[in-house]
Amino acid sequence: MRIEFDERKCVAAGQCVMAAPDVFDQRDVDGVAIVLDREPGPEHHDAVRDAAAACPAAAIRLVQA
Amino acid sequence: MPGAPYYPMQREARCPFAPAPAVRDMPPLGRVRIWDGSEPWFITRHADQRALLNDPRLSIDEKRPGYPHMTRSRAAMAPHIPELITNTDPPQHTRLRRTVNAPFLVKRVELLRPRIQEILDSLIDDLLAGPKPADLVQTIGLPVPTLVITRILGAPYEDHEFFQAASHRAISHDTDPEDAARSSRELGEYLGALLVKRMAEPADDVLSEMGARVKAGEMTHAEAVTMGAAILIAGHETSASMISLGTLALLHNPGQLALLRDNSDDPKFVAGAVEELLRYLTIVHSGIRRIAIEDIELHGTTIRAGDGVVFDLAGANYDPAEYPEPDRLDLTRRARSHHAFGFGPHQCLGQSLARVELQVAYSTLYRRIPTLALAVPFEEVPFAMDGVAYGLKSLPVTW
Ligand code: HEM
Numbered sequence: 001m002r003i004e005f006d007e008r009k010c011v012a013a014g015q016c017v018m019a020a021p022d023v024f025d026q027r028d029v030d031g032v033a034i035v036l037d038r039e040p041g042p043e044h045h046d047a048v049r050d051a052a053a054a055c056p057a058a059a060i061r062l063v064q065a
Numbered sequence: 066m067p068g069a070p071y072y073p074m075q076r077e078a079r080c081p082f083a084p085a086p087a088v089r090d091m092p093p094l095g096r097v098r099i100w101d102g103s104e105p106w107f108i109t110r111h112a113d114q115r116a117l118l119n120d121p122r123l124s125i126d127e128k129r130p131g132y133p134h135m136t137r138s139r140a141a142m143a144p145h146i147p148e149l150i151t152n153t154d155p156p157q158h159t160r161l162r163r164t165v166n167a168p169f170l171v172k173r174v175e176l177l178r179p180r181i182q183e184i185l186d187s188l189i190d191d192l193l194a195g196p197k198p199a200d201l202v203q204t205i206g207l208p209v210p211t212l213v214i215t216r217i218l219g220a221p222y223e224d225h226e227f228f229q230a231a232s233h234r235a236i237s238h239d240t241d242p243e244d245a246a247r248s249s250r251e252l253g254e255y256l257g258a259l260l261v262k263r264m265a266e267p268a269d270d271v272l273s274e275m276g277a278r279v280k281a282g283e284m285t286h287a288e289a290v291t292m293g294a295a296i297l298i299a300g301h302e303t304s305a306s307m308i309s310l311g312t313l314a315l316l317h318n319p320g321q322l323a324l325l326r327d328n329s330d331d332p333k334f335v336a337g338a339v340e341e342l343l344r345y346l347t348i349v350h351s352g353i354r355r356i357a358i359e360d361i362e363l364h365g366t367t368i369r370a371g372d373g374v375v376f377d378l379a380g381a382n383y384d385p386a387e388y389p390e391p392d393r394l395d396l397t398r399r400a401r402s403h404h405a406f407g408f409g410p411h412q413c414l415g416q417s418l419a420r421v422e423l424q425v426a427y428s429t430l431y432r433r434i435p436t437l438a439l440a441v442p443f444e445e446v447p448f449a450m451d452g453v454a455y456g457l458k459s460l461p462v463t464w
Contacts, residue, residue, distance in 0.1 A: 009155070011162055011410045014171040014417045019401075031166030054401060056412035058119050 001045055002063045003052075005035050009059035019054050020047035039065070069104045072097035072375065073351050081448055082314055082346055083392055084379035094364045097375060101140070105133035105354075105373030109380025111387040111404070113363065118409030122359040123374060125411060127152045132356045133373030135453065138242035142249070147287050151295060155410055164284055165292055165414065168217060168271045174418045177213070181425045184212050189433050193464075198440030201460040202309045205430065210304035213422060214297055218256075219263055219270025227255070232298040249294065256293040260286065271296065300415045303348060306456030307419070308426045311342045313446060313460055315431070316439050318394045322431060325396055329432040332424070338396040339423045344403035345394050347379035348454040353407055378404045436464045 003023070012031025016024040023044050025034045040048055052060040074085035088109060091097075095107040108114055117123060127134065127143045134140035146152060150162045167173065185205075192204045211225045220228065234248035256272070264276035275289040284292075315322040328334035352375040361368040368374065381404040383391035388400070406413035413419070431437060439446070440461035447458040 008159065009410075011159065011412065012166040012170070013406075013412050014169075015412075017171045018417070018420075026170045026172065028170070029167060030163035031170045032163065050401070056119075056406075056408050057410050 001040065001048065002065055003035050003038050003040070003048065004061040004063060005033060006059045006061070007032060009057045011057045011059075013056050015054035015056065016051035016060060019051035020044060023048055024051060033059070069096040069098045072099055072107065072377075076450070078444075080392070082310070084347070084350075084377065084383055088377050088380050089383065091380070094366050094368075099133055099375070100137060101134070103131075103133060103373060105375045106368055107352075108374060108376045109384070111381040111384040111402075114376050114378075114381045114404055115408055117361070117363070117374070118353075118355075118376065118407065118411075120361065121155070122357060122361050123355040124154050124358045125152055125158075125355055126154060127354075129356050129358075129371075131371050131373055133354045133375055135351055135354060138245040141242045142246060147285075147291055149288065149291055149295065150411070150414065158410055161288075162410075162414070164278055165271075165275070165296075168274060169414055169416075169418055171417045174421050177217075177418070178421050178425065180216070181209075181213055181422055182429070184209060185425055185429050186433075189429065193434070198461045198463040201312060201462045202305070202457055203459070205426070206305040206309035206312075206457075206460070207301075209308060209422060209426060210301045213304075213418070214300050217271050217418075218259075218293060218297065219268055219272045220259060224255070228252075228297060229301065231255075232294075232301055235294075235298055252294045252297065253290050256297075257286070257290045260289055260293065296415070299413075300418070302452065302456060303415075303454050304419050304422050306348045306454050307342070307346065307423055308430075309457045309460045310346050310348065310455075311423070311427060312430065312437075312462075313439075313443075313457065314342065314345060314394060315427075316437070316462075317443055321394050321396050325427060326431045326435060329428045332428075334396075335424050335428045336420070337398075337400070338427060339420055340400040340403060341394065341396050341398050342423070342427070343405035344382045344388065344398075344400040347382045347403070347405050348456065349378055349405065349407070350450075350455050351453050352377050353411075376404075378407065434464045438463055 010032045016033050017026055023037050023040050052062050070087050074087045076085045091109050093110050096104045097107045098104050188205050188208055211229055215225045231248045231252045235245050260272050260276055263273040267273035278284040279286055279289050325338050355374045357368050357370050357372045359370050406416045440463040449456045449458045
């Protein structure tokens with residue numbers, strides 16, 4: 001699984017950080033999401049799918065490797 | 066289109082938490098009639114809301130002619146409100162929102178958790194030391210968010226009563242337009258003075274942070290003041306209603322209350338319970354509003370450019386396709402995809418803060434007061450249905 005993140009869309013709602021705290025963080029100044037691991041291991045896949053589904057701005061896209 | 070039903074609709078007194086039956090009877094793409102006689106489109110399905118609230122062909126620019134305003138006073142005020150996160154579209158919205166996000170980051174509000182816990186514990190100490198029965202709205206529901214937000218904005222504690230009264234007048238459907246405008250002006254003047262003070266002597270709060278952005282030319286003084294007022298208004302009655310209504314819903318569902326009490330020290334359980342209560346109560350009940358700026362095809366019909374669109378969030382949160390048996394309060398349900406905070410780029414700015422407030426409230430209140438009970442029959446609890454969000458006028462409890 002590869003994560004594609006469109007920074008321009010991000011509204012910093014924080015949903016991804018809540019769903020998958022090991023994979024997403026937020027930039028201190030403006031809350032824009034930071035992807036900590038673009039190709040997360042299988043143990044994170046459920047959480048990352050939740051994060052992508054929860055993103056209100058549809059800024060997270062998952063590509064199957 | 067004869068007889069589009071009037072919106073907002075009346076709920077049934079017997080099940081005051083569920084959306085009005087008429088909302089659930091609407092077709093996927095219906096129309097409602099609103100206060101000015103216009104008939105905007107009405108969207109209730111979860112999947113449709115998800116798609117449309119992220120569709121750039123819909124705008125939140127309330128200055129456009131034909132925008133389906135919530136109330137007469139909101140319509141009267143719209144032309145005078147500067148450009149803010151609440152009335153702009155991306156990319157401008159994205160830019161503005163990034164200037165105000167910082168204090169609401171997940172990790173920033175987590176830092177407030179111990180302080181919020183202290184606020185709750187001391188309010189409960191006072192409640193338990195006081196007379197029975199007591200009103201949970203006045204003793205816990207309202208003071209928690211007021212204390213949290215006055216602290217986040219950097220306003221002195223003594224002013225919290227003024228805040229509460231002025232923001233209630235500014236948003237209530239009952240207030241006439243002149244009164245609402247006067248209250249907004251009073252709040253603005255108060256916050257403007259506080260902003261100037263914080264620009265001279267910055268502290269660790271939102272007005273100081275916005276003050277620094279004003280100095281850096283990233284934001285105007287007027288934008289900062291209006292944003293401060295928006296945070297105050299949006300953040301206080303909503304959280305207060307969730308605390309009081311959540312308590313009433315749990316007292317009405319004793320099995321679920323017992324489950325929550327027994328799992329109060331499991332943060333995952335509590336977090337899930339908060340999501341389900343957000344879904345079940347969906348307190349923002351007057352519809353969030355948009356206007357089409359291009360034609361949009363939906364279910365074989367065309368929403369024309371210039372048409373108003375109203376999204377009933379409770380409709381989506383009680384959509385059986387997304388939540389089987391939606392009328393059942395089930396704290397173990399996976400409810401995270403609810404629309405109680407809206408969806409799309411305008412999804413609630415304060416949602417992480419609201420979550421922490423509610424997690425602390427729900428995990429503390431019933432653990433510390435295990436015998437908490439209604440002091441009047443359920444049917445006599447007075448609901449406040451007139452605002453943007455519904456709530457309770459009072460919640461008489463004993464223990
Ligand atoms: C449980 C409590 C809350 C609920 C149910 C709630 C609900 C909502 C909803 C439904 C929206 C979307 C409006 C739209 O799309 O037109 C929204 C937006 C907003 N909320 Fe909340 N809210 C809550 C708490 C808070 C708190 C605590 C704050 C701030 C301290 C806050 C500040 C805002 C702001 C500033 C917006 C506008 C965001 C934008 O347009 O980009 N809310 N809220």
